[in-house]
Amino acid sequence: MIRPYLTMLRPTQWLKNLMLFFPPFLAGYLPGGPAFTEGVWLFAAFCLVSSAGYLFNDLLDCEQDRLHPRKRLRPLPSGTVAPRAVTVICALLVLAGLGLARLVSPQMFLFCGGYALLLCGYTLYLKQLPVVDIFCIAAGFLIRLQAGGTLFGVTVSPWLFLTVFLLAVFLSTGKRLGEVRLLGEGAGNHRGSLAHYPEGFLAGTMHLTGAAVLVTYAMYTLQKPRLVYSVPLCLFGLLRYLLRVSSGKGGDPTESLLHDRVLLVVGIAWAALVVWSIHR
Structure with a gap:
């Protein structure tokens, strides 16, 4: 009976929280010692809070999910798990996540708390508003980006900020x-x-x-000359995702990355190129 509850936590979606490590990774800074430990704890905190958000969303959308050809098979709409148990787990996850963030620092508690409030507002009302729903998802990525920059003492450049924001809107629209x-x-x-x-x-x-993502990312790479060679990979990844969505294969970014081998290879190649360009 544990497996349905673990499924509801959406562990594959935790990949999105790796955004916390983007600022140091792209700045050529590999945190070690206490800084790395704090980063891992903060990553865990955001994972707990994001999973709580998924549970809260499932609780409120249970009836609508029963009408969805795929989501109706999830544990809650299918009746595999009890709503009361899910409610208790959701509350515990939020408290645990915020507690971990507070152990890292008061600032990280504010970032994580702000993210939790955003998820709450999104689930209760904002996701029903066109365009606002997409911007809320993008805001979640920006919170994690800024939290990572603050934790590791790395300034998030305007071009990186715009790239992440526009990429989040692009992926959310695709979904x-x-x-x-x-x-x-x-x-x-x-x-x-x-x-x-x-x-x-x-x-x-x-x-x-x-198109805007490609432009802003290209401008960002001009600050790091060797990174400019990753721009073709960026374009290829954008077009591959666009092709996937246009072909009716689904637009969930995480599922697309994990189930589309070409996208996965592009992602790994991009990370390797960043390492070669910045970290060597």
């Missing part, structure tokens, strides 16, 4: 577009905001933000 194409005319019944996106809007937004 929404994937949902629309999967659910068809019933998309609005599952997620309120989807009913307000006119045909072509999400696809156009993907193209717009994808």
Whole structure:
């Protein structure tokens, strides 16, 4: 009976919390000793809070998820787990996550607390508002980016800030577009905001933000000459994800990375190129 609860925590989605380590990684700084330990604790704190957010979302969306061809198989909509137990676990995860963040530092507690409030507001109301729902997801990435920069004492450059923001909007839009194409005319019944996106809007937004990501990332690499060679990889990854969404294969960023071998290879190649460019 433990497995359904572990599934609800969405451990694969914890990959998104690696955003905490982007500032030092891209700055050529490999934290060790106490700094690395604090980074691991903060990563764990954000994982706990994000999992609590997924549980809270599942509790509120249980009825709508029963109408979804895939989500209806999740533990809560399928009746495998009890709502009361999920509620208790959700509360414990939030408290544990905020407690860990506080042990790291008061500043990290504020970042993690702000992230928890964002998840709460998003689940309760904001996810029903078109465009606002996408910006909320992007804000979550920016909170983690800034938290990582603050923890490791690395200044987040304006170009990196814009790149992460635009990439988050690009990926979030792709996820929404994937949902629309999967659910068809019933998309609005599952997620309120989807009913307000006119045909072509999400696809156009993907193209717009994808192009903007390429520009801002290219400008960021000009600060680190050898990193400019990763721009073609960036373009290839953007186009591959766009192709995946346009082909109806789903737009969840984490699932796309883990199940699309080409995207996974591109991601590994990009990380290796960063190591060669900055850390050698």
